[in-house]
Amino acid sequence: MVYIFLDLEWNYPLQIDRKTKQSCELYEEIIQIGAVKVNENLEFIDMFKVNIKPRVYPIINEEVKKLTHLTEEQLEKGMHFEAVNLAFLDWCGENYIFLTWGEDDIRVLHQNQHAYGIEQVRVENYGDVQKIYALQITKDYRQYALEKVLQTHNINGLIAHNALNDAWNTLQICRCLKLDIKKGLNDLSNPEEWKQKGNIFRRMGRKDEILAKLPKRYCFSNVYESKRSALKDSELTDFKCYICGSSVTYSRWVQQRKDKYISIAECTNGMKYFVRINFLKKKNGWRSNKIIYQITEKQEQLYKEKGQKQENAMKKIKENSKKKK
Template identity: 30%
Template sequence: MNYIIFDMEWNQPSDITAMVTEPLPVTGEIIEIGAVKLDDSFKIIGELRLYITPKYYTRMHKRIAALTGIRDKDLMTRGIPFPEAYEKFREFCGKEYGFMTWSMSDVPMLIDNMLLHGIDVSDLPVCYDIQRIFGREIMRSDTRYALDSALAILNEKGDTAHDALNDSRNTAIICSHLDLDEYLEEYGAQVFAGQPLRQVYSDHREALNDPALAEVTCPWCGGRLDMEPWIRGERCYMSCGTCPEEDEFLIQLAMTRLPSNTYRARRLMYEMSDDLWDIYMDRKEPLGV
């Protein structure tokens, strides 16, 4: 089993009116993937950097260009189309692998870009959020630390930030300070994605009340999940669902505002881990529901 630490940079529409909304709302188009591969004893055994020629947002957003140093010219000369890049990334990952990322924002962005290019999303791996492990196990806190703050806390220098490969290397440095053998079981969750949801809502409330959004099928037994009411999480809504065979899942519902000032929903599903259960209960308990 390999562990793939990866980070991505993505381009954005110049403003919301320029957002591409079909076949799904494109909040970000991946332009760089950086990855570090660890073997099952967490030793670094490979590195990868890919630039991707954008198809939807072909001009770099000024802010992103300034942040990442990636210019239009770089993508034109060094980039390859996303489907080809994804193929190379998968080859790099190997047969059996899990994803490790700093925060949980890269995995949904990768899934969105796969869907955008019609790539199969039925076989996604187990994911580990290293930022969460660092916060909980080293800092004993729910605070989400920036990667450079975490490096500073550990007295590590690291490589220049906002570069997908450097950020992956930096996350690998943090990993070398963590007793991963001890933590992985508690924090690992397989992720599941369906096809994009097409319904448009006038506001969040209308979406949360739509029974269709709470119709979720267990990826393992095919049974319908018994869902709890949506509650507000960190930048998304959450629910816990239990299948007829008693398997539990955390369902995340994110709402994307469209140029027409309406919303589309995106649903992702995670196998329930001890840590996701803690995240869910920390939000649910104060509500008394």
């Protein structure tokens, strides 16, 4: 088994509009293929780089020129896509997995192969390093630009928007950050799990909108013998994070006033909430309601102050108890 780190550069029409996209069978035409072949330990085996002579869009879009620094003169000397595709598949061999930064490269490669009616790479032999990075490093399931990741982690990369350079840069991210490719590929093999995590990310993008709906008040019909027994009841205290859906863990409960208790709840992804439980005395015990707030600095400070006051009071009680003995 070998890994092939793949990157493509492509050209597209000078004028971009919906009609162009809908009427054109090949909207993005590949003009350069770059790939690096390594073993399962990410040790170098070989590399592949070819410029492709464009036929659908022989004039290079100015934006593409600025990014890739490729000119019509350079590409005029390139090979036809059919010949490049045959040479590339032969170079790949039989037992390989493509690794790309994002999903676009495989999609565009398939589009070009389909447009020319030639042999396609096997779609199952593919992994998205950007998603593996999100799973294992940032854990936020966002999309990150390749250059941004290199910069963030101080990885020395080659000049961007050159197909071979970007393939090499993707490999360097895997090496320097010690990404577990096998585990990442296995994690990505479950599309439902990734979809669920992607939904969490989308909710993170709407975090302000979602949290703006707080505070939320929940009333409970249970009657408790004491406030202490109420605070131990998971039916009263438990809730799921409004952003990621994970369970929350509470800091200790602190008495704010006579019949009000407060705590800070935190989910597995670090989202914090300020929670207040109000008690109301009834003939047969205590009734309660719970209010969940988007935490503020003021509330966090209030919790610390009340917690410290409670600790000081407990210390005095213990000291007085010792003196009496």
